[in-house]
Each structure stands twice: as C-alpha cells, then as structure tokens.
Amino acid sequence: MKQLLLVFIGGGIGSALRFLLSRNFNDYFENFFLGTFIVNIIGSLIIGFVIGSSVKGNYFSKDQILFLATGFCGGFTTFSAFAFEKHGLLQSGEILHFAIYTLSSIFVGIMAIALGLWLSKLI
Template identity: 70%
Template sequence: MKQQLLLVFLGGGLGSCLRFLISRSFNDHFEHFYLGTFMVNIIGSLIIGVILGLSAKGNLLSESQVLLLTAGFCGGFTTFSTFAFEKHSLLSSGELLHFSIYLISSILTGILAIALGLWLARLF
C-alpha cells in the first residue's frame, strides 16, 4: 500500500505541474474558451486510453506502471474541478453560447480521445 501511494503521489505531482504550465501558457489565448484546461483534459483522455488499452493487452505494463500513469499522472494532469469552475464562470457571466460550446466540445472530444487512445494501443 505504501508503494502504491508513493506512485500515485509522484505521478500526480508530475501531472499537476505539467497541467499548471500548460494552463498558464494557453488559457489566456481565447476570451471565452479555456484552451489550456481543454488541452490537458483531452490529452489526458488520450493518454489514459492508450495506457488502459495497453494494460488490457496483457503484460505490456505492470500494475505499478498503470497506477503511476493513470491514477497518478493522469489524475493530477486532468482537472474536473477547474473544468466545472470555468463552466460556472461562463454561466455566471451570461455566456450561454460559449458555455454550451465548451461543455459539449470538451465532453465529446474527451470521449473521442479515449476511443482513439484505445485504438492506438491495439496497434502496439
């Protein structure tokens, strides 16, 4: 259990730092679209799709590697709470169109990224 917690802690720290850097770099590019948050959530969805796809194939990844990369890295890298806060901000400021576009594009693109990741894992 201690090793598992350490793996999640290390992966989560790396993912959170990378998320912070990407969000800071890209969130200010569009007035009503949080590009950095969108990017980390979609990239994280793709990564977790690949990891879980590879894991399902057999012994390509150990349980420790899957834990480090999924619960750890992807858990720290992606961010539902920031996603929810940004949606709330758009609603509070009356930006219903931007709210709808961001919400729908995030969810649909995230699901497609998972599917793409699972498909890519089959190629390995």
C-alpha cells in the first residue's frame, strides 16, 4: 500500500507540473508544442539521473525510485499528449512540422537520458 501511495503522490505532482508547463509554453510556437517537448525532455533527464544514480551506488532507495521514476516521471511526461498532438499535425497536413517535432523529441529525449546517466556518475 505504501508503494502505491508513493506512485500516486508522485504521479499527481508530476501531472500538475506538466499541466502548468504545457499551459504556459504550448502557445509559443505554432505547430510545435514546446510545453510537451519540455516536460518529456526534463522527464527523460530526471529518469536517467535517478536510475543511473541508483545503479551506480544505491543513491536512491526503492521507495524514492518509485516516487520519482514511476510516479513523478510517469505523471510528468506524456506520450499520449505527444501522440495526440502529432496526429493533429498529420491531419492538418503539417508533415514537415510533424517530422521535425517527432524526430527532435525522440533524439533529444534519448540524449537527455544519456545526460542524466552521465550526471549520475558525477555524484
């Protein structure tokens, strides 16, 4: 029950923060959902750091990993919103914006995980 509560609270915090960032940043560029992009990249960085730190030296407890990686990052990042926004770009014929946003999200997300893993080695 404790583990479920940790995931629940972490997910709630992550979801609320995602809402605030998306609401404030998604309107900056037409056809580029900056808020969604930011939360997915930051979430990738955080999960890379948390998992990397835990593998390296048990820096985080299992409960902290559940709270941060499963709960917070699970609620904070949003593949469903990403997919919905990309579907909208395809429906409106914005193929170039679709391709740029999709490829940059995947590439930068993977690089953020790698950066998080690298940063975890510094502690």
